[in-house]
Amino acid sequence: MPGTDASATQAPRRQATDEPKPKPKSATPLSAERIVEAALAQIAERGVERFSLRDVARTLGVYPTAVYWYFRSRNELLAAVCAAAQRDIVPPPRQGDWQAWLRELFRRYRQAMRTHPHLAQLVGAQMLSNASLDLTLVDGILHMLQQAGCPDGPLVDLYNAVVAALCGYPTIELAPLPAEDPMGWAADLQQRVHQIPAMQHPVLARHLHRMADRSFVLRWTPGTQQPLDGGFDAYVEIFIAGLEARLAAARAG
Amino acid sequence: MPGTDASATQAPRRQATDEPKPKPKSATPLSAERIVEAALAQIAERGVERFSLRDVARTLGVYPTAVYWYFRSRNELLAAVCAAAQRDIVPPPRQGDWQAWLRELFRRYRQAMRTHPHLAQLVGAQMLSNASLDLTLVDGILHMLQQAGCPDGPLVDLYNAVVAALCGYPTIELAPLPAEDPMGWAADLQQRVHQIPAMQHPVLARHLHRMADRSFVLRWTPGTQQPLDGGFDAYVEIFIAGLEARLAAARAG
DNA sequence: ACCTGAACACCGTTCAAGT
DNA sequence: ACCTGAACACCGTTCAAGT
Numbered sequence: 001m002p003g004t005d006a007s008a009t010q011a012p013r014r015q016a017t018d019e020p021k022p023k024p025k026s027a028t029p030l031s032a033e034r035i036v037e038a039a040l041a042q043i044a045e046r047g048v049e050r051f052s053l054r055d056v057a058r059t060l061g062v063y064p065t066a067v068y069w070y071f072r073s074r075n076e077l078l079a080a081v082c083a084a085a086q087r088d089i090v091p092p093p094r095q096g097d098w099q100a101w102l103r104e105l106f107r108r109y110r111q112a113m114r115t116h117p118h119l120a121q122l123v124g125a126q127m128l129s130n131a132s133l134d135l136t137l138v139d140g141i142l143h144m145l146q147q148a149g150c151p152d153g154p155l156v157d158l159y160n161a162v163v164a165a166l167c168g169y170p171t172i173e174l175a176p177l178p179a180e181d182p183m184g185w186a187a188d189l190q191q192r193v194h195q196i197p198a199m200q201h202p203v204l205a206r207h208l209h210r211m212a213d214r215s216f217v218l219r220w221t222p223g224t225q226q227p228l229d230g231g232f233d234a235y236v237e238i239f240i241a242g243l244e245a246r247l248a249a250a251r252a253g
Numbered sequence: 254m255p256g257t258d259a260s261a262t263q264a265p266r267r268q269a270t271d272e273p274k275p276k277p278k279s280a281t282p283l284s285a286e287r288i289v290e291a292a293l294a295q296i297a298e299r300g301v302e303r304f305s306l307r308d309v310a311r312t313l314g315v316y317p318t319a320v321y322w323y324f325r326s327r328n329e330l331l332a333a334v335c336a337a338a339q340r341d342i343v344p345p346p347r348q349g350d351w352q353a354w355l356r357e358l359f360r361r362y363r364q365a366m367r368t369h370p371h372l373a374q375l376v377g378a379q380m381l382s383n384a385s386l387d388l389t390l391v392d393g394i395l396h397m398l399q400q401a402g403c404p405d406g407p408l409v410d411l412y413n414a415v416v417a418a419l420c421g422y423p424t425i426e427l428a429p430l431p432a433e434d435p436m437g438w439a440a441d442l443q444q445r446v447h448q449i450p451a452m453q454h455p456v457l458a459r460h461l462h463r464m465a466d467r468s469f470v471l472r473w474t475p476g477t478q479q480p481l482d483g484g485f486d487a488y489v490e491i492f493i494a495g496l497e498a499r500l501a502a503a504r505a506g
Numbered sequence: 507a508c509c510t511g512a513a514c515a516c517c518g519t520t521c522a523a524g525t
Numbered sequence: 526a527c528c529t530g531a532a533c534a535c536c537g538t539t540c541a542a543g544t
Contacts (some may be wrong), residue, residue, distance in 0.1 A: 030508080053537065065538080066509050068482055074537060075433060098369040121378035123427050133445060135454055138470055142456045156463050160484025161422075161491055163469040168421020169414075175378050180328060192386060203395045210409050217391055231413025234499065238414055242495025247485065283527080304520065319528050327518060478523080 030062055032070045032080070033063040039081050039115065047118040047176055054075065070124070082123050090140045098148040099240050105140070106166060106236045113170040117224040124171030154250050158243070169235050173223040174218065186220040193218050283315055283325045292334050293369065300429055301373040306330065335376050338369040343393045351401040352493050358393070359419060359489045366423040370477040377424030401496070408502050411496070420495070422488050425469065426476040439473035446471050 023207070028034065034089055038056050053074050057064040071077040089112050091104040113120040141162050176186045193212050198205035213219045214228070281287065291309050294301050310317040324330040342365050344357040366373040395408070395414050403411055431438045446465050451458035466472045467481070 052535085054535085063510055064536095065511080068538075069508060070310075073433060075431065086264070090526095095313070121374070121454060125374035125378040125424050131366050134470065135449065135457065136451045138464075138468075139457045142460065146456060152460070154487065155460060155485035156468055156482075157487040158491075159464070160468050160481050161488035164422040164425045164484065164488055165418070165491075169417040171378050171424060172417045172420050178328065178332075180326060189386070196388065201392045204388065204392045207405070207408060209396065211391075215409055215413050216389075217387065228413050230407075230410035231417065233419055234407065234410040235414035237489070238411075238418075238492060238495035239500050241491070241498040242491035245494040245498065247492050305516085307516085316529055317517095318521095318530080321519075322527060 007164065030060065030066060030070070034060065034219050035067055035070055035077065036080050036084050037079055040084065040119075043081065043118050044116060048078075048122055049176070049179055051078075069198055078122060085112060085119045086123060086134065087112075088132075090136045093140070093143065094243060096147075098144045099244075101140075101144050102162070102240060102243075103236055105144075106169075106239075109166050109168045110173075110232065113174055114224070114227070118172055118176060120170050120174040124167040140219060149251055150251055154246075158246070162243075165235075165239050169232055173228055173232070175223070177220070177222045189220045193220075255301075261451050283313065283319060283323070284461070287313065288320055288323055288330065289333050289337050292330055293337065295370075296334065296367060298497050299434060300462045301331075301375055302429070302432055304331075331375060335372060338365060339376060339387065340365075341390045343387070346393070346396065349400075351397045351417060352497075354393075354397050355415070355493060355496075356489055357396075359422075361490075362419050363423045363426075363485060366427055367477070367480070371429060374429065375428040379421040401500050402504055403413050403500055406504055407499075411499070415496075422485055426481055426485070430473070430475045442473045446473075 035056060038059050039051065042056060043051050044057070053067055054064045056077075057067055060066075067077065071080065089105065089108045091101055091108060094101045094104075113123065138159075141159055145155055145158055145162070190213070193208070196204060196208060204211070208218075210216050213221055213226070216228075217229075219226075219228075257349065266438060288309060291312050292304065295312070296304050306320055307317045309330075310320055313319075320330065323332065342358070342361045344354055344361060347354045347357075363499055366376065391412075398408055398411055398415070443466070446461070449457060457464075461471075464471050466474055466479070468484075469481075472479075473479075
């Protein structure tokens with residue numbers, strides 16, 4: 001008797017080995033593009049949190065280890081996915097109206113994140129420096145700032161402010177809400193929001209009917225389903241107006 | 254013959270079972286606070302990515318499953334950790350000078366994220382709605398907006414813009430750089446940055462010496478080690494100036 | 507060059523059992 | 526009430542082997 005492990009003498013009960021079930025032999029050959037495509041689809045469907053390399057391999061009908069021929073690690077695959085989602089966000093150069101160019105850049109970035117919902121948190125919060133060095137973005141922003149009359153002194157600071165502002169709103173707006181038991185969580189938050197004591201928070205209570213589920217912290221519907229457009233527009237216009245003021249001050253002083 | 258699995262007839266080679274090694278019997282009893290504290294320390298040290306519930310249990314000298322008495326899941330523990338990191342970010346009410354209050358709020362939020370480095374991505378990009386409904390923050394921002402003369406119409410939009418801006422910069426600034434082989438990655442990026450073709454990107458090339466490692470996309474040193482203060486100050490002042498302009502327009506129209 | 511196949515060292519979580 | 530202990534169904538990754 002080998003021991004108390006009853007299963008040891010039986011056939012290994014590991015479920016059906018690692019054989020890729022769905023597509024025993026895929027017609028099209030494996031490629032980096034196909035892997036990125038499959039990963040993109042899976043993240044859009046289930047979120048980054050529950051994205052798994054093994055699942056990607058399963059849907060492609062190959063062994064998990066086959067992916068390693070194209071990507072050195074899971075993170076490298078995610079970086080490629082982020083790079084793919086960031087295509088075409090830089091508007092073509094525009095004469096004279098830097099405000100319009102910047103507005104369009106903000107709009108495109110948000111649009112790109114909206115078409116790949118669960119990717120905003122990766123692009124904004126993790127992969128910004130990992131992504132494949134998008135020089136057209138950097139160059140475009142610098143061009144815009146110079147066109148707006150920005151002196152060399154504050155150029156770098158303003159560049160950093162622009163990039164952060166660019167990623168900011170979509171990252172927060174499209175942040176994933178709790179994945180486990182989302183219905184229960186939503187119901188719970190909804191109830192707590194509606195039970196906010198009016199005398200402790202008079203200002204909040206007065207505007208609650210317009211804020212409930214339509215503002216950060218007090219919302220339970222994710223930004224993918226319910227965009228907060230008004231806030232975004234305000235955000236963009238605030239930033240552009242503030243940049244105008246800041247540039248005027250910089251040129252004067 | 255049971256099969257080809259040679260190890261089946263031997264003692265299970267799983268490494269030393271799950272026994273908690275470091276502290277065989279902890280003097281202080283387990284508690285939600287101690288777990289949060291341990292989790293906070295571990296995230297600060299190794300990042301959210303490699304944070305594990307089992308490791309937290311190990312450092313506390315208990316079985317992994319003991320944590321489940323206090324938290325229903327790993328995510329719920331992370332939410333508690335986020336809530337702990339967000340303490341005291343709302344400044345006390347201030348008379349007359351809403352700009353100063355807002356500036357202080359921005360400063361405090363960034364400071365809180367800086368003291369818990371790897372948490373910004375969670376607070377900003379994941380837990381904003383999961384966190385424990387910080388009504389003082391909501392109320393404080395609404396108060397500030399009203400004090401600034403904001404009409405009821407655009408109030409919600411401006412609130413959303415403020416919250417997004419609040420989280421935006423620190424989330425991007427403190428985003429974790431690639432964890433695996435950071436040295437190699439940094440060297441690689443550094444080299445690529447310095448090899449940027451000057452004729453293809455004339456504007457960029459002219460400012461490269463001040464931008465390399467000191468601006469988003471072109472940096473390889475993480476924001477925890479090298480803060481981008483100038484960009485943050487510009488960002489805050491741009492937002493406040495823009496908000497002033499926007500409010501003036503709202504009151505007029 | 508491109509992929510299979512087995513194995514390693516982990517995970518989070520569930521459930522029953524101890525005290 | 527609070528924690529142990531074993532087990533389940535996964536992970537990402539390495540390494541050798543096939544073709």
